[in-house]
Amino acid sequence: MSDNSDNQTPGAGGRLVRDVVIYTFARIAVVxxxxxxxxxxxxxxxxxxxxxxxxxxxxxxxxxxxGIWILAPLRKRATASIALVDERRRREREQLQARLRGGPKKTD
Incomplete structure (x- = not known):
């Protein structure tokens, strides 16, 4: 009974992994x-x-x-991806808690 409106950021987890891996390899390349x-x-x-x-x-x-100075754009992109995934998880947790309490379902 899951619809696509629950997951407004498809692929955010994959993007997070990609951005963090790119940033990590860039740090290693600098070293x-x-x-x-x-x-x-x-x-x-x-x-x-x-x-x-x-x-x-x-x-x-x-x-x-x-690396902090040179790789700032990569670090900002990885941080933004982490924030996006955290926000999605927070929203999903709030929806789950509301359903467990028997409250109204959010449809956004």
Missing amino acids: VALTAVIYYVAKLIGISEFPLIVALLFAIVIALPL
Whole structure:
């Protein structure tokens, strides 16, 4: 007895997963790129035995604030998708509670 008006945001869950996965991979890509840059710049300036783990740790520290700035559009899109899914779940929970109390059904 479910109609399509109960689910006004079809595919919002899929969009949420896609947006979060894209944002996560973008953050990882920033760390990988910075690691390569740090490692090869160290090699260029003459540090012959620069540990890769040190380059990775520096890249993680640098990527934290840099990713916030560079990846702002992706982060905002992921946050909006999360908010959309949360709103749908809140609305569905309210409708379920109203039905369990025997109140009137919402038709929006």
